[in-house]
Amino acid sequence: MxxxxxxxxxxxxxxxxxxxxxxxxxxxxxxxxxxxxxxxxxxxxxxxxxxxxxxxxxxxxxxxxxxxxxxxxxxxxxxxxxxxVGYVTQAPSIYDDLTVTENVSYFGALYGASAAEVETALAAVGLGSHARHRGNQLSGGQRTRVSLACALVADPExxxxxxxxxxxxxxxxxxxxxxxxxxxxxxxxxxxxxxxxxxxxxxxxxxxxxxxxxxxxxxPAELRSDTGESSLENAFLKLIRMGEEL
The missing domain is CATH 3.40.50.300 (P-loop containing nucleotide triphosphate hydrolases)
Structure with missing residues (x-):
């Protein structure tokens, strides 16, 4: 969409x-x-x-x-x-005994999503080639992407x-x-x-x-400009110090 x-x-x-x-x-x-x-x-x-x-x-x-x-x-x-609204928590919300497609299809069924919409969600996160892998066969990054696909299948704004x-x-x-x-x-x-x-x-x-x-x-540009720092980490720390001095 x-x-x-x-x-x-x-x-x-x-x-x-x-x-x-x-x-x-x-x-x-x-x-x-x-x-x-x-x-x-x-x-x-x-x-x-x-x-x-x-x-x-x-x-x-x-x-x-x-x-x-x-x-x-x-x-x-x-x-x-x-x-x-799609929400992805810190802990990947997938089932280890289901395949990637089955995980996304399960969440898609809650919203009436079609098989084509499940495939679209998987393609959006680059997991089409892992569609038949079970959750317990995935790396941490792949599990995160499956969670994202589970949120995307509802086509959220x-x-x-x-x-x-x-x-x-x-x-x-x-x-x-x-x-x-x-x-x-x-x-x-x-x-x-x-x-x-x-x-x-x-x-x-x-x-x-x-x-x-x-x-x-x-x-980010305004943060650098307001603090006079090129590093965003240093800019954030300076912003904290500036607030403490007020």
Whole structure:
């Protein structure tokens, strides 16, 4: 599917004054942000800063204490979004005793997807040649790509990907980011989390988090310009220091 959005389209995600508390601990603190349609937005920050909780809030699996989360003009988690939003968690969500095709077909059946749509999803992640391999025969990178195909088979407008490249070697990481860019060129919106700052280079916009707070929303070029640093990792660290000095 190629999704064509008018230039005046509302954002794919709009969050206002979001707060989440778990076990008496404030996990997210007054988060407000927007994610433009047809783009790759990187959600970056150290492990434990609240990225997964924010993503869970967006896909509607997290109880909110305060604030609003609007996704594709609907309340997050509403039934109208079930086929419009794809979510890939950190742990690959596939069955080891099923083949690649059987895994994607199983998830596709939940959305009434045809066999041709299953093949299209597999081709989109470059796994057509592994269609008959069982889940327990795949590498870590291949398992991640099967999870992505399971999300793509619903033909979603928005993909929420929680650290999809963690633990992968540089070649596999580069391959996945090429696939993400191809999906964005089709008009899909991608929100991709990572704790590796060099992955920010692949994103159109960045959401930088620390300790449950949103430090900034800006492009990689703007981050460099605002901090005077050429390295995005150094720029992020300088942004933190600048915030501490305020």
């Amino acid at each position: 190629t999704v064509t959005a008018p230039t005046t389209a509302p954002p794919a995600i709009a969050i206002a004054h979001l707060e989440v508390r778990r076990g008496g601990h404030q996990v997210l603190q007054d988060i407000s942000l927007t994610v433009p349609r047809g783009s790759i937005t990187g959600l970056l920050g150290p492990s434990g800063c609240g990225k997964t909780t924010l993503m869970r809030s967006i896909v509607g699996t997290q109880i909110l204490e305060k604030g609003t989360v609007t996704v594709l003009d609907e309340e997050a988690g509403s039934k109208e979004l079930r086929q419009r 928005l993909l929420v990907l929680d650290e999809p490249t963690v633990g992968l070697d540089p070649v596999l990481r580069a391959d996945l980011w090429e696939q993400f860019r191809a999906l964005a060129k089709q008009g899909r919106t991608l929100l991709v989390s990572s704790h590796v700052m060099d992955e920010a280079e692949h994103c159109d916009e960045l959401l930088l988090m620390r300790e449950g707070r949103l430090l900034a929303q800006l492009s």
